[in-house]
Amino acid sequence: MIAKRIIPCLDVKEGRTVKGVHFENLIDAGDIVELAARYSEEGADELVFLDITASHDRRETRRDWVERVARATRVPFTVGGGITSERDVEALLESGADKISVNSAAIDNPALIDRLARAFGSQCVVAAIDAKQEQGSWRVYRQGGRVATNRWLFEWAREVVNRGAGEILFTSMDHDGTRRGFALHPLALLDEMLRVPVIASGGAGSPGDFHDAFVVGRASAALAAGIFHFGDMTIPELKRYLHANGINVRITG
Amino acid sequence: MKEEVVIIKYGAGNLFSARAVVERLGYPVVLSDDPAVVSAATRVIFPGVGQARSAMERLRARGLDDVIPALRVPVLGICLGMQLMCARSEEGDTPGLGVFPLEVKRVPGGYRTPHVGWNRLEQLSSPLFDGIDEGTWAYFVHSYFVPASPVQIASCTYHAPFSAAIRRDNFFGCQFHPEKSGDAGERIIRNFLEWKP
Numbered sequence: 001m002i003a004k005r006i007i008p009c010l011d012v013k014e015g016r017t018v019k020g021v022h023f024e025n026l027i028d029a030g031d032i033v034e035l036a037a038r039y040s041e042e043g044a045d046e047l048v049f050l051d052i053t054a055s056h057d058r059r060e061t062r063r064d065w066v067e068r069v070a071r072a073t074r075v076p077f078t079v080g081g082g083i084t085s086e087r088d089v090e091a092l093l094e095s096g097a098d099k100i101s102v103n104s105a106a107i108d109n110p111a112l113i114d115r116l117a118r119a120f121g122s123q124c125v126v127a128a129i130d131a132k133q134e135q136g137s138w139r140v141y142r143q144g145g146r147v148a149t150n151r152w153l154f155e156w157a158r159e160v161v162n163r164g165a166g167e168i169l170f171t172s173m174d175h176d177g178t179r180r181g182f183a184l185h186p187l188a189l190l191d192e193m194l195r196v197p198v199i200a201s202g203g204a205g206s207p208g209d210f211h212d213a214f215v216v217g218r219a220s221a222a223l224a225a226g227i228f229h230f231g232d233m234t235i236p237e238l239k240r241y242l243h244a245n246g247i248n249v250r251i252t253g
Numbered sequence: 254m255k256e257e258v259v260i261i262k263y264g265a266g267n268l269f270s271a272r273a274v275v276e277r278l279g280y281p282v283v284l285s286d287d288p289a290v291v292s293a294a295t296r297v298i299f300p301g302v303g304q305a306r307s308a309m310e311r312l313r314a315r316g317l318d319d320v321i322p323a324l325r326v327p328v329l330g331i332c333l334g335m336q337l338m339c340a341r342s343e344e345g346d347t348p349g350l351g352v353f354p355l356e357v358k359r360v361p362g363g364y365r366t367p368h369v370g371w372n373r374l375e376q377l378s379s380p381l382f383d384g385i386d387e388g389t390w391a392y393f394v395h396s397y398f399v400p401a402s403p404v405q406i407a408s409c410t411y412h413a414p415f416s417a418a419i420r421r422d423n424f425f426g427c428q429f430h431p432e433k434s435g436d437a438g439e440r441i442i443r444n445f446l447e448w449k450p
Contacts, residue, residue: 002411075435098267121273189375252390
C-alpha cells in the first residue's frame, strides 16, 4: 500500500527560506539547503519549494540553490514559481528537481499544462491552486493569492487534470497560516472527482489535522511550512502519531 | 581508484540526482549519449523519465538502441530505463530494446495514476538488495508497470502486485527511483556498483 506523504514546503526568496501568514508578512526561516537536508533526514517524503524571488533575479539564483538542494537531499522535490515555458522546466530538471508546479502561468495560459505534460510527462507537472471561499464556492486566486480570477476551484481542477496535470496541490487561503486544520470538505470533493493525487495545503496546526486531511479529506499527501520551520512539530513525531492512529506512513530507521 | 560509471544521457529526465548519488559513493561519472562511450563502459546506469515512444525515438536517433541490449557489463535501468529494456510498451504502443521478454502495461482505469509516492519492496531476491529488509520503502512515480514474471527480483503492490525490480544476467531494472529513496536507495545503488558478474 502506498504511504500517505508528509511534505514540508519551503518558500524561497533569494536562496533563503521564508514563511508568511495568509501569504503575507514574510519571516526569514533559515538557510534553504540546511533545512531541506534536515527534513530529508528526518523522514520528509518529499519537499516543495516555492520560489518567490522577483522574476528578474530568479533565473540566476535558482540553478544554484536547486543544485545544492539536489546534492544535499535524497527524496524527491518539486519547484514552483514563475515557470512559464519548457525551457524553465528543462533547466529545473537538469538541476535535479523531480517535478515542477505551475499556478498563475497556467491560469493565464492553460495550454501550458498540455505542453509541459507532453514534453516531460504528467508525473512531473503539479498544478498548484490557491482558492478561498466566496459566494458559497471556492474562487481561484493567482500571484500568490493576491489577485482574484474568474475561475472556480472544482472546474479549474478538472480542467488542469484533463490537460495533463499529474497532481493537484490545493491551498485553502482561508486556512493557510491559521493552524486550525485543513479545508477537509473541498479536499474530499477533489478526491472524489479527480483521478490524480491531491496534496492538502493550508491550516496544519496539530498531528490530528494531518490525520483528518488523510481520513476525512482523503488527501494523498499533506503539506505544511510554519509548524515544521519553527519547530512546533517534528516529522518523526508527526509520523509516529499517524502510524499509531492507523495511517500508512513511511517510518524509517 | 573506483571504476568510472557511464550514465546514459538521451534527453529523458533528471540525471542530476542519479549522478549525485554515484559521485557521493566515490565513483567518477561520465554522462554520455555517444554509442562508442556507452559500448566501452565498464558499468552503465540507464535512467529515464517521460514517455516511452519518444524516448525510444531518441535512443534510435543516437544509435543507442543497438548498443544497450548488446552490453555485457552491469547495467541498471531506472524507471523508464527499465521499461525500455522490455520487449514492448503500451505507452505509445512502441517496441522496446528487448532485453526482457516482457510487455509494459498501463495501470488500469479506476486506480489513481501516476502511482506516485512511497511504497514497499517485497520478495527481495538479488544481490541488488543485500542489506535491504523486506518491506523497505522506495519512491515510485509511474503510470505503466511491468507485470510479475520469473525475472522479477522485487515486488510491489498497487492495483495488483507488479515488478518493482527485474534482472536478467548483467541487466538490472528498478521501477522505483533508488536515487530518490533515501538511505535504502543509496544502498541499492551501492550494491549495484559493487556487484561483480
